[in-house]
Amino acid sequence: METPQELLTTRQTTRQVTVGAVKIGGGAPISVQSMTTTKTADVEGTLEQIYELAAAGADIVRCTCNEEAAAEGLAHIIPRSPVPIIADIHFHQEMAFAALEAGVQGLRLNPGNLRKPEEIKQIAAEAKDRGVPIRIGVNAGSLHPDIAAKHGGATPEALVESAEVELRYFHEVDFDDVKISVKASSVPLMIASYRLASERFDYPLHLGVTEAGPPPAGLIKGTAGIATLLAEGIGDTIRYSLTADPVEEARAGRQLLEALGLRERKDLDLIACPSCGRAEVDVIAIAREAQAALEGRGLPIQVAIMGCVVNGPGEAKHADLGIAGGRKKGHLFIQGQIVRVVPEDQMVAALVDEAERLVAEGVEARLAAADKSAEAEAAADRAALLDEKGSDANQASVKIEKIHRRLAE
Numbered sequence: 001m002e003t004p005q006e007l008l009t010t011r012q013t014t015r016q017v018t019v020g021a022v023k024i025g026g027g028a029p030i031s032v033q034s035m036t037t038t039k040t041a042d043v044e045g046t047l048e049q050i051y052e053l054a055a056a057g058a059d060i061v062r063c064t065c066n067e068e069a070a071a072e073g074l075a076h077i078i079p080r081s082p083v084p085i086i087a088d089i090h091f092h093q094e095m096a097f098a099a100l101e102a103g104v105q106g107l108r109l110n111p112g113n114l115r116k117p118e119e120i121k122q123i124a125a126e127a128k129d130r131g132v133p134i135r136i137g138v139n140a141g142s143l144h145p146d147i148a149a150k151h152g153g154a155t156p157e158a159l160v161e162s163a164e165v166e167l168r169y170f171h172e173v174d175f176d177d178v179k180i181s182v183k184a185s186s187v188p189l190m191i192a193s194y195r196l197a198s199e200r201f202d203y204p205l206h207l208g209v210t211e212a213g214p215p216p217a218g219l220i221k222g223t224a225g226i227a228t229l230l231a232e233g234i235g236d237t238i239r240y241s242l243t244a245d246p247v248e249e250a251r252a253g254r255q256l257l258e259a260l261g262l263r264e265r266k267d268l269d270l271i272a273c274p275s276c277g278r279a280e281v282d283v284i285a286i287a288r289e290a291q292a293a294l295e296g297r298g299l300p301i302q303v304a305i306m307g308c309v310v311n312g313p314g315e316a317k318h319a320d321l322g323i324a325g326g327r328k329k330g331h332l333f334i335q336g337q338i339v340r341v342v343p344e345d346q347m348v349a350a351l352v353d354e355a356e357r358l359v360a361e362g363v364e365a366r367l368a369a370a371d372k373s374a375e376a377e378a379a380a381d382r383a384a385l386l387d388e389k390g391s392d393a394n395q396a397s398v399k400i401e402k403i404h405r406r407l408a409e
Contacts, residue, residue, distance in 0.1 A: 004261025009233035014204045017133040017177050020084025020105035022059050024179060025204030025236040030262050031059040032253035033206070033239040034246045035088065041069035043076045044314075049246065051315050054082045054271050055302055056247045057254025060237070062086040062108060071098035071403045072396075078103045079276040079394035080311065086135070093119040094407055100130055101402040108135045111166045112142035120166065124175035133177040134170070138162045139210055140184035140193075154184065156193040160200055167201075178203050179237070183210035187225045194229050204236035214243040219252055230260055268294050271319065272305040276394050279307025280385070281325030281344065289348045299359050303351065310382050313338060321358055323351050327381040331374070334363060338378040339370035 016026025024031055034053050038046040040063045050061050065071055065087040078085050086106035087099035091113050099107065107127060114120060127134050140154035143162055151158035159182040170178060180203050182193040190209050197205060209225040212218035222240040229235050238256070240249040257263035272287040273279075287305040294303065304322030306312025309331045312324030317336025324331045330347030332340040332354055342350040358366050 008231050008260065008262075011233045012198055014202050014236055015176075017179055017204055019060055019086065019133055022084055024206075028236070030230070030235065030257055031237040032057050032250055032257065033060045033062060033086075033237055034058045034249040034253070035062040035239070036064075037246055039070070040064055040073040040077070041067075043073050046073065046077055047080055047311075047315055048317075050077070050081050050083065050085075051271070052247050052318050053250045055269070055318050056250035058083060058250035060084050060086060060106070062088050064088045065095050065099040065102075065104075066090065066092070067095070068098065068403065068407055071095065071102050071407075072400045074099060074102035074104060075396040075399035075403065076394070078105075079274065079396070080315065082271055082273050089114065089123075093123060094409075096123045097126060097406045098403045100126055100132060101406055102399055104132065106133050106135065108137045109166070110137050110139060110142060111162050112139060112144050115144060117169050120169045121173045124170045125173040128173065128175045128177065131177070133179060134175070135179040135181060135206055136163045136166045137206075138166075138180070138182045140182075140186070140189060141210065154189065156182075156189065156196045159184070159193045160196050163197065164200070179206050180204070181206040181208060183208050183241075185209065185211045185221075187221055190225045191228055194234055195232075198234045205234060206237045206239065207235040208239040208241055210241050212241050212243075215248060218242045218244070219248075222252065223256060227256060227260065230256075230262065267298060267300045269302040270294070270305065271302065271316070273307050273312065273315065276307060279325065280327070281307060281347075283307045283325075286325075286347060290351055293348055293352050294355060297352075297356070299355050301355060301359060303355065308385060309378055310385050313378070320363070321351070321355055323347050326385055329377075329381065331378045331381070334358065334366055334370075337367060337370065338374045339366065341371070341374050341377045341381075 014025035017024050022031055036046050036049050038049050053061050061083050084105035087104040088108050089096045138159050147158050147162050163180050182197050184190040207226045209222045212221040226238050238253050240252045242249050258265050270291050301320040304316035304319035306324035309324040309326035313333040313336050316322045322333050328344045330342045331338055
């Protein structure tokens with residue numbers, strides 16, 4: 001019997017790029033993207049939203065980098081983000097360089113408002129040196145005026161030509177680590193543009209209906225465009241663009257892929273922080289061990305594995321259950337509240353035990369059963385870790401100094 005995916009048109013073969021640890025194109029699973037709505041300079045607020053987006057199904061998150069404070073924010077955010085971060089760049093070449101200094105895993109450039117060939121080539125050359133991919137993000141609403149005039153406005157040919165012009169600049173500096181989008185707010189124009197792009201390019205395509213508006217109309221428009229193309233085998237990564245909480249974008253993207261059989265449904269949803277400078281445990285190993293121990297138990301919950309107790313419980317407070325390392329201990333938390341502290345070698349066993357109790361008894365009962373001394377012990381461990389490693393364990397200040405130098409050039 002054919003699988004749901006086999007009933008769709010076979011996916012077109014594209015090149016593959018890598019954004020952080022996420023592969024796009026080349027047969028990789030279709031990924032879900034969204035964009036934060038916070039000020040990027042608001043580090044804690046932005047990280048909270050990134051974790052919410054990851055919890056809702058986002059594989060990659062884009063943040064605006066429109067000013068020096070935003071670039072500085074990225075230097076703090078990237079080491080602590082559970083997913084790769086792409087910097088959204090408009091108009092200002094220098095902000096692309098600042099974002100690269102901050103350590104972003106990808107750039108998005110709009111050919112309609114970053115137009116000087118030499119600046120574009122300089123960005124591509126530096127991205128090549130750093131191994132950072134770039135999305136050529138064409139938008140029907142901001143086409144280069146010369147291209148719009150040539151084609152009589154925003155047409156599929158105009159959008160695709162805009163991407164082709166940008167590609168030529170990239171090729172002049174031997175840069176080929178590229179994704180392409182040709183978005184429009186008109187669903188028929190968007191579909192026609194991507195169909196043409198899929199004929200012209202073998203680069204991965206990022207699908208989206210731009211400025212789709214608020215739900216439910218925005219969801220309908222986004223689904224009409226994205227689903228049509230995915231069913232035709234076109235597209236490697238997707239983003240809904242809604243006038244709403246971006247969590248709705250991530251959730252819709254994940255649900256669409258599941259409905260089309262392009263991503264597997266799963267009961268357990270496990271998220272983990274990157275292993276940053278403050279982590280005192282092997283986050284990757286513990287996440288793998290926890291995944292293996294929890295899968296197959298029929299537990300429909302979200303579980304977070306965090307490297308340290310300083311930021312972990314707060315950043316992952318939207319998870320049903322989590323555990324954070326630190327001081328040779330595991331700090332077990334439910335919806336951000338510390339409920340138990342266990343020895344480090346018992347972290348996974350304690351996590352499995354609490355997960356089963358949580359599903360059987362409910363959140364309120366398990367919070368009521370919390371060890372009353374756990375929060376105080378966790379607070380002491382946080383203070384000790386801050387004393388040992390300071391408030392800049394990820395050395396963001398070094399990146400910020402480089403950002404300042406680049407912007408002063």
